[in-house]
Amino acid sequence: MILYNSITRKKEPFTPLDPKHVKMYVCGPTVYDRAHIGNARPVVVFDVLFRMLKHLYDTVTYVRNITDIDDKIMTAAAKKQVSIQHITTENTRFYNEDMTALGALPPTQTPKATEHIQEMIQMIEDLIQKKFAYAKDGHVVFDVERNNTYGKLSRLNLDDQISGARVEVAPYKKNPQDFVLWKPSDDTQPGWDSPWGRGRPGWHIECSAMVKKHLGKTFDIHGGGIDLIFPHHENEIAQSECCHDGSPFARYWMHNGHLIVNGEKMSKSLGNFFTVEELRDTYAGEAIRLTLLSAHYRQPLDWRPEVVAQSTAILDRFYTALEGCPDAPGTVSDAFLNCLKDDLNVPEALSQLHTMVSNIHKEKDLFQKQTLQRNCKASANLLGLLESTAENWFQGTESDDVLWIEDMIEKRHQAKKNKDFKEADTIRDKLREKGILLEDTSNGTTWKRK
C-alpha cells in the first residue's frame, strides 16, 4: 500500500514496524456537543483505512480517544446546569450512535482522557526532569526553544509568526509559542492532585499519554483532520519525542481535508454546520457515508444536499444489482483493491464498483451473476458500503404496513389479469402517494420505499 505522509509531503510505500501488526491512532472527539458532519469525515475516512489494513495485515490495533476533560465541556456543563459527567457520557453515547449509523466500525480501543491522568502527570514530570518543560504559577509549560525539531510537521517558522496571527501572551510563558501541559483548577473546576497542585491537563498531552500507553513510543499511523497539524499534532510530536529521548513518534501522518459548506469551512464557531443527528433524519446513514467518500480524503469536500441525493441514487442502483445476492462470502476485486492501495483513492475505487454493478446487470447466467454479486459486495464492504441487503435498503425494517402493501399488489395483479389497466394504475398511484414504488418483473411485482 502507498500512503501520502504529511510529514514528508510525499506518497510513500507503507511498511508497518511489525509486519504482522499495524498500529494506528486517530484523534477522536471532545465530547461537549453533538458531532457535526465535519467531525464525521475523519471517522469515515479512517474507518476505510482500518478496513483496508485489516484486509491486508494479520492484526490491526486502532485507537481513537475520547477527550472528556476540556474547558469547552466545562462551559457546556455550566450552561446546561448539569454535571460534567452528564455532558460527557451523553455525548459519548450520541457520538457512538451517530458513527455507527454511518457504518463506522468501533475502533479496537477508545480510551478516555480522564482515565489517563496519572500517565499524563508522569510524562509531564519526565519532561520537566529532562528540562523540556518548566513549572510556573501552577502551570506547567512546554519549552519550545529547547526542542530544536519543533515545527517539522507543520513547517511553521516560529520567527515568522507576525501580525495577523493570534499570539497569546500569557505571563507564565517564557515564549508565546510555549504551550500548556498542565493548568491549575480552582474549587469549582474539575481537577486532580499533582506535583504542581490541583489542576487539569492541557489540550495536547492526553493524546501523547494515550498513544504511549496503548501503542508504545513509536507506532505506524497517526490520523486526524488537517486543521490538527498545528498546533495539536506538532505539539504531540514535541512532547512525545522529547519525553522519549528522540525516539520517533508516528511514522506516517495522515490528514483528511476539510468539509466545507457553500465554499466556506464548516465549524461550530461559524455556526454553519449540520449535525449528524439532523442529517440522519433526512438521509440514510449509508448515503451520508457515500457522500463523505465521494471526494478523495485529502481534498476539500463541499457538503451540498444535491450530492447526498446523488449518493442515494447511486446506492439505489447498487442495491438493485444486489437483488438475489446469496448470503455467501465473495472475493475483493484486484482492480478495486489496487485503487485503494494507492493512497485510498476511493473515487477511483467507486468507478470500479460501477463497472462491477454494470456487469451484474448484464450477466444472464444466474450462477455467474451471483458470483459477480458476491464479489461486488465483498469489494464494497471494504468501503463500509453495501453491508445491508437490497430488501432492507428498499423496504426498510418497519413492517406494519407490509401486509397492506402486499394486499394492494395482489389486487392490482387481479386487475391486470382482467386487463383493467385503469384500476391497476389507480392502485399503483395510491401506493406511490405513500412512497411505495412498484416494479413489474418477470417474476412478479416488487416494491420499494422511496
Added chain:
RNA sequence: GGCCGGGUGGCAGAGUGGUUAUGCAGAGGACUGCAACUCCUUGUACGCUGGUUCGAUUCCGGUCCCGGCCUCCA
C-alpha cells in the same frame, strides 16, 4: 506578513505528456398494457497567459481567483 492546498464538461469527481475515467442529471432508442428497473446510443471539459516539446489539461514560469493554517477547531 509566513506556510499550504485547489481551480476539470449542467453537476459531482479521478487521472494522464499523445488513445481524453466514472457517476448523477439531460436527450434519443429498446423493453413494458403504461410505468419502474435494466440495456443501447449520445457529452472532446481541464482558470488565464507565456515557455519547454513533434505534441500539455498533465512539466516549468508568470498571473488571476477560491479555500485552509499561523495556539477554539476534525
